Structure formats: C-alpha cells, structure tokens
Amino acid sequence: MLYDPIFSKSFSRFEQQKIGRFAFLACAVIALSICTVFKPQYHVRIVPSISLQFPRSVGGVDTAVIKDRNISEPLQYLSVGTDAEVDNEATRDTLQLSANDGVNARRAEKDVIASNLVKSSTNDGVKERQVAKDTSSSVSLLEANGGNVKDTYITKDTTGTKPLQSSTGEGVKDVVASNEALAPEPIGLEAKLIKLVCSLSEPVSDYCELEGDIRIHPNSSTIFVVSHRTDSSFQIGTSWVIKPYARKGNEGAMESVKSWTIKVISSHQTPPSCTADQSIPAILFSLAGYSGNHFHDFSDIIIPLFSTSRKFDGEVHFLATDYKAWWSSKYRGILGKLSKHKVNDIDREEGIVCYKSMIIGLKTRKELGIAQSSNIYQGLSMKDFRDFLRSAYSLKTKNVTKMRKGTTEKPRMMIISRKKSRTLVNENKITKMGENMGYEVIVADATLSTDLSKFAELVNSCSVLIGVHGAGLTNMVFLPDNAVVIQIVPLGIEWYARRDFEEPALDMNIRSVYLDRQNVILDVRRFRRTLSKAFKLLHQ
Numbered sequence: 001m002l003y004d005p006i007f008s009k010s011f012s013r014f015e016q017q018k019i020g021r022f023a024f025l026a027c028a029v030i031a032l033s034i035c036t037v038f039k040p041q042y043h044v045r046i047v048p049s050i051s052l053q054f055p056r057s058v059g060g061v062d063t064a065v066i067k068d069r070n071i072s073e074p075l076q077y078l079s080v081g082t083d084a085e086v087d088n089e090a091t092r093d094t095l096q097l098s099a100n101d102g103v104n105a106r107r108a109e110k111d112v113i114a115s116n117l118v119k120s121s122t123n124d125g126v127k128e129r130q131v132a133k134d135t136s137s138s139v140s141l142l143e144a145n146g147g148n149v150k151d152t153y154i155t156k157d158t159t160g161t162k163p164l165q166s167s168t169g170e171g172v173k174d175v176v177a178s179n180e181a182l183a184p185e186p187i188g189l190e191a192k193l194i195k196l197v198c199s200l201s202e203p204v205s206d207y208c209e210l211e212g213d214i215r216i217h218p219n220s221s222t223i224f225v226v227s228h229r230t231d232s233s234f235q236i237g238t239s240w241v242i243k244p245y246a247r248k249g250n251e252g253a254m255e256s257v258k259s260w261t262i263k264v265i266s267s268h269q270t271p272p273s274c275t276a277d278q279s280i281p282a283i284l285f286s287l288a289g290y291s292g293n294h295f296h297d298f299s300d301i302i303i304p305l306f307s308t309s310r311k312f313d314g315e316v317h318f319l320a321t322d323y324k325a326w327w328s329s330k331y332r333g334i335l336g337k338l339s340k341h342k343v344n345d346i347d348r349e350e351g352i353v354c355y356k357s358m359i360i361g362l363k364t365r366k367e368l369g370i371a372q373s374s375n376i377y378q379g380l381s382m383k384d385f386r387d388f389l390r391s392a393y394s395l396k397t398k399n400v401t402k403m404r405k406g407t408t409e410k411p412r413m414m415i416i417s418r419k420k421s422r423t424l425v426n427e428n429k430i431t432k433m434g435e436n437m438g439y440e441v442i443v444a445d446a447t448l449s450t451d452l453s454k455f456a457e458l459v460n461s462c463s464v465l466i467g468v469h470g471a472g473l474t475n476m477v478f479l480p481d482n483a484v485v486i487q488i489v490p491l492g493i494e495w496y497a498r499r500d501f502e503e504p505a506l507d508m509n510i511r512s513v514y515l516d517r518q519n520v521i522l523d524v525r526r527f528r529r530t531l532s533k534a535f536k537l538l539h540q
Contacts, residue, residue, distance in 0.1 A: 213356075236264060295500065297327075482510070
C-alpha cells in the first residue's frame with residue numbers, strides 16, 4: 001500500500017511523533033494484557049477464603065473439615081479448641097501449611113466448606129458420624145457402625161418452598177436430617193444444633209431419635225423441636241406423626257394407640273416455655289395395643305424397650321403414653337432394672353417438659369426376639385436379654401443339669417394350663433403319664449394377678465415346659481439354657497406357632513419339640529413318644 005502524502009501532510013512533525021508514542025504505548029499495554037491472560041505466573045495470588053462454623057462442641061472439642069474441590073485429596077481435619085479464637089492471621093497460617101504440602105500451585109478459587117464431626121457414645125464404644133456439607137441440593141450422610149456403612153441421601157430444597165424429603169432404597173420414608181449444613185454464624189456465637197432421625201420404613205415399628213431443644217406439650221400430644229438458626233436445613237413447620245407401639249401393621253392393636261406429632265419450629269415463633277428441664281434422655285412409648293397379653297407384653301414392649309434403652313445404663317426417663325398403672329406394677333422388676341427413675345404417665349403431665357435428647361417409639365424387627373443381623377440393636381442378643389431377666393428376678397438356674405444314668409433326681413416339667421380357648425381337655429391324663437415316666441409335674445396357670453417374680457422363679461426351676469400354642473408359652477424366657485419346650489399346635493396355625501415360639505426358642509438356646517396337627521384332646525399314646533424324646537434330650 002502506497003504512502004498517502006495528503007494524509008501525512010495534514011500533521012506537523014511534532015504531531016506525528018506524539019501519535020507514534022501513543023501508538024507504541026497502546027501496543028505495549030495490549031501485549032502486557034495478552035501475557036497476563038495466557039501466563040498464570042503473572043496472576044496476582046489470591047488467598048482463598050475459608051468459611052468455618054463452630055457449633056456446640058462435643059467432648060470439649062469442635063472439629064471442622066476443609067475440602068478442596070480442585071484437588072483430589074482426602075478431607076483434611078482442622079481441630080479447634082472450644083475456647084480458641086480464630087483470626088485472619090491464624091487462617092493464613094493454616095493456608096500456608098497447605099501450601100507447604102504442594103497444594104500452593106492450585107489453591108486459587110478454592111471452594112471450601114465446613115462440617116462437624118459428631119461423636120455419639122454407645123455402650124460398646126464411640127460411633128463417629130461425619131456429615132459432609134455441600135452447596136448442591138443433595139447431601140450425603142455416611143453412618144459407620146460396626147463396619148456397616150449406610151448411605152442416606154437427603155434432598156434439600158434450596159428455594160425454601162418445599163418440605164424436607166429423603167430418599168433411601170426403600171422409598172421416601174426414612175428421614176435423617178440435621179441443621180448443621182448452614183451458612184456460617186459469627187465465631188463465638190453458640191449454635192444449638194438439631195439432630196432428627198426418623199425411621200418410618202421398619203416393618204414392625206416407627207421411631208424417631210431427637211437431639212437439641214426438645215419441648216413436650218402433653219395436652220396436645222406434640223413434641224416441638226426448636227431450631228435456633230436463621231437458615232435451617234429443616235423446613236420450619238415440617239412434622240411427623242408416630243404411634244409409639246411396636247405392631248404398626250396390625251390395625252386392631254394400633255387403633256387404641258395415641259398418635260404423637262413431632263414438629264420443627266423456629267425460635268422466632270415463640271415456642272412454649274419449659275416448666276421442667278431434664279438433663280438425661282427420655283424414651284416415649286405406648287402401653288396400649290395388646291398390652292396385658294403376656295406374649296405381646298414381651299414381644300411388643302419389654303424386649304423392644306430393653307434393646308432401645310440398654311445403652312443408657314439406667315440413666316433414662318420412661319415416658320408412657322396410654323399409661324396403665326397395673327401394667328407398670330406387674331413389670332416393675334424389669335422396668336426398675338432398665339431405668340433408675342419411675343415410669344412417668346406423660347399424658348397426665350402438666351406444663352412443658354423439655355429434654356436435650358429423646359427417642360419416640362421402640363426399635364424392633366422380630367417377634368419375641370432381637371434380630372442380631374440388624375445394627376439398630378448395637379450388638380445385643382436374646383442371650384443378653386435372658387441374662388438381664390435372670391439378674392432382674394434373681395433367677396439361680398442358668399443351665400439345665402445334664403441327667404445321668406442311675407440318678408434319682410427327677411426333672412421338673414411344667415404344664416401351662418389354659419381355662420378359656422385352646423384348653424388341654426385331658427390334662428389330668430397327661431399329668432399322670434408324665435409322673436409315671438419319671439417327671440416331677442407342675443400344673444400352672446399364669447394370670448394378670450400372678451406375682452411375676454415368683455412365677456419366673458418357678459419356671460426357672462423347670463427343665464421342660466409344655467403348653468398349647470398361646471401366650472403362656474412366653475414364660476420360656478425364664479427357662480434355663482438347654483431346657484425343652486413342647487408346643488402343642490392346633491390345626492391351622494402352624495405358621496404362627498413357628499414364628500411366635502419355634503424361631504425365638506432357637507435364639508434363647510432352648511430346645512423345642514413340636515406336636516402338630518393335634519386337637520387339644522391329645523392322643524396320649526402319641527404324646528408319650530414326645531415326652532420320651534424330651535427325656536432323652538435332657539440326657540444329652
């Protein structure tokens with residue numbers, strides 16, 4: 001392109017030099033900008049910010065977790081004392097330590113989030129729960145217990161317009177929630193945290209475990225869980241309804257059980273003021289349903305209450321709804337061993353009772369037993385329960401003495417007598433036959449008025465227990481190990497007989513002999529063979 005002389009002549013020599021210097025300066029600025037964009041070493045080093053929140057301490061130590069999304073490294077734990085002060089200089093020191101570990105090259109634009117390491121004490125040790133916070137709408141909680149890890153995913157609506165939902169493999173039923181995943185509060189401001197775990201997918205019972213500011217309003221059968229945080233992972237007003245009795249699939253049992261509502265409210269809503277503030281945990285359960293039936297007393301209430309409360313070692317309040325004074329009196333020997341405090345009739349309580357920790361409902365998965373495969377029992381078994389009963393009632397015989405040839409000692413056999421349905425019509429003939437075979441026979445009938453302590457001692461002295469399928473056979477829980485139970489099963493109820501007594505007997509280390517497809521008028525000759533088999537078992 002030729003030089004345009006007209007354009008050149010329109011500028012003086014001084015003006016041409018000025019334009020040239022300006023053009024050179026502009027080119028230099030552009031070149032420097034390009035270098036800055038494409039050369040990371042020219043960046044201004046930005047110190048990444050850390051968001052730390054310090055909730056109520058556990059065990060005197062608050063623990064925060066720092067996570068860097070840009071670096072594939074495990075979480076780093078920063079332990080901070082309860083009374084420690086954290087300032088900008090301390091934060092810079094912490095970041096400098098990370099830089100010395102080789103993280104410095106990629107520490108720009110970090111996304112740092114904090115979480116709490118919550119330690120909860122159990123009877124076998126300490127269980128740690130790590131709750132990892134995330135800015136997305138899905139929060140994953142990992143619960144480690146005995147090597148088993150359960151993943152529960154909580155869906156949190158970031159708009160705040162939908163209630164809290166949860167999803168486990170079994171549908172939207174199990175709810176595990178915590179308001180720990182919140183915007184950080186000013187350091188030094190004590191935060192009252194909420195822990196709320198509701199299991200609504202168990203086959204036999206629903207239950208909720210609560211920690212935090214818990215306020216019970218008995219008149220309305222409502223339990224308020226008060227959130228003191230301005231930004232909560234709970235939807236304020238979210239509620240759950242539970243009938244705290246362990247037979248939820250049975251309409252006949254559950255229709256008499258009072259419903260209790262668990263409701264999350266904000267401290268700004270002026271929650272009801274506490275008239276009694278308790279420092280130890282509480283368990284709320286119902287004495288309605290089929291209570292009064294010996295089998296259901298143990299299967300629906302006593303065994304679940306044992307497995308739920310044992311970890312507290314007696315330092316727990318029992319709050320009974322649908323209270324029955326005679327029931328509490330009948331089983332006072334057991335209740336007094338499980339709790340050092342009397343059973344409270346929560347329905348008649350006046351005012352607002354406040355707790356820091358409580359369980360609503362009882363944990364159970366098995367008829368007249370404890371499912372050892374489940375981690376909800378924390379390692380307990382029916383052996384532990386039977387050892388507990390021996391301690392509660394001072395039962396002396398732990399094992400049946402092996403019979404030896406030539407011994408003159410007679411094994412004791414108890415026949416559970418029934419007066420209404422499924423009676424043993426020819427009971428006298430069975431008694432005589434047993435005596436002729438070398439048994440010491442006792443005929444017993446346990447009723448509501450029976451002194452359970454004395455009856456348990458009598459059963460514990462026996463080697464053989466006989467009865468028609470029914471609640472009376474529940475007394476096998478007092479038998480010594482290696483005793484024999486003979487269940488007479490009427491036609492048509494074989495499945496119930498196996499579920500209610502045969503399978504539980506195996507867990508109790510009790511041997512069982514079943515005479516099925518018989519009417520309650522026994523064939524004496526056939527039953528003689530059954531008693532003979534039981535006699536042989538006592539020699540083994």
